[in-house]
Amino acid sequence: MLIFRSEPQAYAYTPDPRDMASFLTASGVPCWLDTKRIGFGMSGLLDDIAKGLLNSQMMIAFVSDDYTSSNNSMTELNFAALTLHIPIIFAIVGQGDNWKKSEANMLAFRQNYPVIDFRQVAENEAKEKLLELATGYLKIEQSESTSKKGDLNRTESRKRKKQESTDKKDNLSFQELYELAQRKFHHQITQYALTQDTGLPYPRLFIVDVQNEKENTTEKDEEKKNLEDLEISFRDGKYCVHILCECESGWHAVGDPIPLEDDFGMSLLTYYAPYLTRITALMKHNQHFKMNALSDKYGVAYLRYLAESSAVELSECKTEYWKLREKVMNMDTEQQMGGLSR
DSSP: OEEEOOOOOOSSOOOOHHHHHHHHHHTTOOOEEEOSOOOTTSTTIIIIIHHHHHTOSOEEEEEOHHHHTOHHHHHHHHIIIIISOOOEEEEEOSSOOGGGGSHHHHHHHHHTOOEEETTSSOHHHHHHHHHHHHHHHHHHHHHHHHHTOOSHHHHHHHHHHHHHHHHHHHHHHHHHHHHHHHHHHHHHHHHHHHTOOOSSOOOOEEEEEEOOTTTTOOHHHHTOOSHHHHHHHGGGSOEEEEEEEOOTTOOEEEEEEEEOOTTHHHHTHHHHHHHHHHHHHHHTTOTTOOOGGGTSHHHHHHHHHHHHSGGGGOSOOHHHHHHHHHHHHHHOTTOOGGGOOO
């Protein structure tokens, strides 16, 4: 079961999703908890949250006014409901009632999802009601599975077909999840670019990658063998920036990569991390662009750094994006723009 936490709000009783997950797990309902609330387009989503969504039989959403006003939260909610078609329990928390006017409430009404208002019931009563609903859903799932059993050979055949169907569904769902994340990120970057005074219509998408391993290796690097050294040495790597084409058939690099300063990893990488975490999370799954970082020793450490960076929890990256775009424009002295015309 998947649990998405709400934005923190003060009230008579605001449940901590971690406590609820522990309570349900101890009661026989195992849970996967989205503790960081990292949103679409960020590095953890496509890896961790996708697994949580795709492997869950049901979802509990702790809904508040802040939750329903969050594009990230609503995208995740709609994906679970309308793409994966998993049942959802709405746990209402917080002080306001604007959630009643939201898309989430309309979704709950249309899909006939159960709603528990944690503000109107005692803590123990709320927990028991949540457990009752959760176990009820799981019993239905188990009952449907049991009713389809036949003889051994037929059962094994069905299991194989079901697994094939599940794998196909997971691949399709992940692709849909990826496309949702890409659309959301593209909309965000488009808005950033429209409000930036550049003086000329310049491309909007860029990604920083490590240079190929041959160019990225020194004699000193060969001595760094263990993981601890590698985690530190990624800042010593050589980096480049690619201009991306926003083609509908798939984002891809155009023109030659632009080499960045030798000390980019040491002096500037952390500053640009809020933007880089988002674009990298998408592009490392892109079939039209192969990142050197995926197979380079510095690159693996670089990707790990982005995934673990506190920047993944930031909701905005406008300033960092503007600065990187200005940097690319200044380095593109002949204004080749990767050969793109806009």
